[in-house]
Amino acid sequence: MNKGVWVFIEQREGEVQKVSLELLGKGRQLADQLSTKLTALLMGENVAQAAQELIYRGADEVIVVEDSLLNVYITEPYTKVMSCLIEERRPEIILIGATAIGRDLAPRVSARVHTGLTADCTSLEIEDETQNLLMTRPAFGGNIMATIICPDFRPQMSTVRPGVMVELDIDTTRKGEIINIKPSLVKEDINVEILEIVKEKKQKVKIEEANVLISGGRGLGKIDGFEILNQLASELGGMVSGSRAVVDAGWIDRDYQVGQTGKTVRPNLYFACGISGAIQHVAGMEESELIIAINKNTEAPIFEVADVGIVGDVHKVIPALIEELKSLKK
């Protein structure tokens, strides 16, 4: 008998993170395919009020574990609670969001319960014949897709990239069971003390509302390349955005990412500077009114969607454009 699909519900200050809702959407599909239950695992202090929504979002069952020692995420107590529950209830599959918290928790738990873990998956399917979970993730910098299975150990564990799976709409007719569990945690379980939590003050950026977007890709060479993009953006009264490659490289924040796992934008003018035009990028910008691509490779797929294509080096073309714009304004 199959023992169920679990989703670890990540909450911060009681607020369920979007990735966990996305995983409930995927988890629902996997559980249906396996004819088993979907369980949401919610840990924290004073978080129980979130349980009902998890049922409306697809869970059949919510395990709520509340304790003051689970107030903020700390590796040890979360690992202990989760590992004990796994050993007691033996789920088949566990999905965890590939966030900073999920990437910290998942390997600890998998080592403790001695099973396999695939990190940062972008696709999850059930193999018809064996009912094993096929966990697919980009490897070698996204150049190949690797599908990994864990045939001999249970649970099959996977962290999943945020923004890839689709959350279900709230369905208030859904019913489920809420199970409250009091963990046996003691202060000695914790060797880490949190002195202070510092929140980065981020301005809400809305690239999807900009009329003009100057988007940069790996072709900029390095983070400094964004300086000329900023200049061009201020000449044209636009905003800067980028491809996932530059977000992964840490050149700009994730809020500025255009594409399938970033934002979908539709400005009047979209500049693609040093962006190859991978399908996942194009999916987020092809509806733009006018697309201007600058790329030194004539074969770059971005030219297939561009209205105006400039073959050349961004470091030469953009300064020349800025000069021209300045002289036009005089």
Ligand SMILES: Cc1cc2nc3c(=O)[nH]c(=O)nc-3n(C[C@H](O)[C@H](O)[C@H](O)COP(=O)(O)OP(=O)(O)OC[C@H]3O[C@@H](n4cnc5c(N)ncnc54)[C@H](O)[C@@H]3O)c2cc1C
């Ligand atoms: C599940 C999944 C989701 C994804 N989601 C997204 C997403 O939301 N958004 C996204 O963007 N990507 C996404 N990707 C990644 C995507 O597949 C590409 O890897 C990414 O878009 C490549 O970024 P890039 O074009 O900046 O870099 P590259 O592909 O490396 O392209 C760089 C380009 O710059 C050109 N170039 C180099 N030097 C210069 C120069 N000096 N002057 C002019 N041109 C130059 C090159 O010819 C090349 O075309 C996703 C991938 C997966 C698997």
